[in-house]
Amino acid sequence: MRAIVVRQYGGPENLEIADVPTPEPGTGEILIKVAAAGVNPVDAAVRAGYFGGRLGDRPTTGFGWDVAGTVESTGNGVTEFGHGDNVIALLNAAAVELGTYAEYVVVPANAAAFAPSSVEAPAAATLPLNALTADQALDLLALEPGQTVLVTGAAGGVGGYVVPLANRRGLRVVATAAPADELAVRGFGADVFVPRTESLADAVRNAVPGGVDGAVDAAQIGVAALDAVRDGGRFIAVTDPSTPEPARGITVSKVDIQPDGQRLAELAQLVDAGELTLRVATTVPFADAAEAHRLLEKGGLRGRIVLVP
Ligand SMILES: NC(=O)c1ccc[n+]([C@@H]2O[C@H](COP(=O)([O-])OP(=O)(O)OC[C@H]3O[C@@H](n4cnc5c(N)ncnc54)[C@H](OP(=O)(O)O)[C@@H]3O)[C@@H](O)[C@H]2O)c1
Numbered sequence: 488m489r490a491i492v493v494r495q496y497g498g499p500e501n502l503e504i505a506d507v508p509t510p511e512p513g514t515g516e517i518l519i520k521v522a523a524a525g526v527n528p529v530d531a532a533v534r535a536g537y538f539g540g541r542l543g544d545r546p547t548t549g550f551g552w553d554v555a556g557t558v559e560s561t562g563n564g565v566t567e568f569g570h571g572d573n574v575i576a577l578l579n580a581a582a583v584e585l586g587t588y589a590e591y592v593v594v595p596a597n598a599a600a601f602a603p604s605s606v607e608a609p610a611a612a613t614l615p616l617n618a619l620t621a622d623q624a625l626d627l628l629a630l631e632p633g634q635t636v637l638v639t640g641a642a643g644g645v646g647g648y649v650v651p652l653a654n655r656r657g658l659r660v661v662a663t664a665a666p667a668d669e670l671a672v673r674g675f676g677a678d679v680f681v682p683r684t685e686s687l688a689d690a691v692r693n694a695v696p697g698g699v700d701g702a703v704d705a706a707q708i709g710v711a712a713l714d715a716v717r718d719g720g721r722f723i724a725v726t727d728p729s730t731p732e733p734a735r736g737i738t739v740s741k742v743d744i745q746p747d748g749q750r751l752a753e754l755a756q757l758v759d760a761g762e763l764t765l766r767v768a769t770t771v772p773f774a775d776a777a778e779a780h781r782l783l784e785k786g787g788l789r790g791r792i793v794l795v796p
Contacts (some may be wrong), residue, residue, distance in 0.1 A: 490515055497535065498775040499781045523608040524554050525616060542791050568596060606758060613765050613791040618648045624725070638650050642664035646703070649677050657673050661679040663691075674764075702715060770793045
């Protein structure tokens with residue numbers, strides 16, 4: 488089968504299509520025929536060698552955490568899925584040699600869910616990584632209904648899900664994004680919108696005297712977002728470099744996405760119920776994966792880039 492890999496970490500031009508053996512599902516696993524694979528910032532970081540040490544010394548490194556496709560075959564012990572089922576899954580790509588940028592991918596059955604039935608595969612492939620991260624960040628935040636959360640990067644992949652999911656949990660949402668994103672972010676369910684052109688902590692504290700109860704910092708702003716949180720509040724970062732030192736009694740943690748098929752199924756149902764909006768910026772064939780990474784790294788995209796075999 489074809490899979491997109493690099494043999495050397497570096498720029499987008501290092502991405503190449505390799506001919507590799509089609510994997511076989513083991514016990515508790517399913518083999519998915521890939522219809523679409525989401526392209527996420529983590530993929531560009533892997534390609535650039537940011538996680539080089541952690542991924543070990545492999546001859547090639549594959550890419551991609553998000554997948555939508557159909558079940559090709561199942562391993563021993565899998566009863567919940569069968570051949571031809573439309574599924575989505577989150578692959579922990581940091582733990583395996585090849586990712587979802589491939590014609591076939593094996594995932595544990597408990598990392599998969601039936602795909603939302605109301606959307607096509609490219610849109611479905613944008614759900615797992617970002618929506619699960621958003622949901623798990625809100626679990627970590629553990630605010631009570633009625634409390635206030637700041638969401639930075641509210642127009643982005645992760646932040647765009649934090650806003651509606653926080654709303655469903657009964658939180659009051661203060662969101663920041665580019666001025667041009669205001670309509671979309673309010674549409675996701677933000678109660679208060681702060682343009683990113685304003686001084687963040689001042690603008691948030693004007694809207695919420697004393698500061699917000701918690702923050703999910705999907706835009707990786709760090710200290711300047713922490714300044715908007717009240718004393719003793721909570722702060723969730725999404726990357727190590729953007730995790731600020733705790734201050735003023737604020738609890739600071741970093742979300743670390745975990746596959747969770749059951750939660751993914753609930754999120755897929757929210758898509759079908761019209762409560763979560765899936766956004767595809769563009770679909771790109773495997774052969775143009777390098778162009779997909781260039782586009783991603785340019786920034787300013789709204790919605791995910793999706794690779795199709
Ligand atoms: N820890 C985990 O488990 C985990 C899981 C998933 C993702 N992540 C990480 O989370 C980060 C965000 O991922 P993502 O997919 O959401 O990225 P994304 O789609 O690029 O979203 C980030 C958003 O933040 C916006 N932004 C940048 N600076 C801002 C500012 N000062 N104020 C408000 N908005 C601002 C960006 O706008 P522009 O595009 O206009 O710059 C973009 O819309 C990435 O580093 C990713 O690797 C971590």
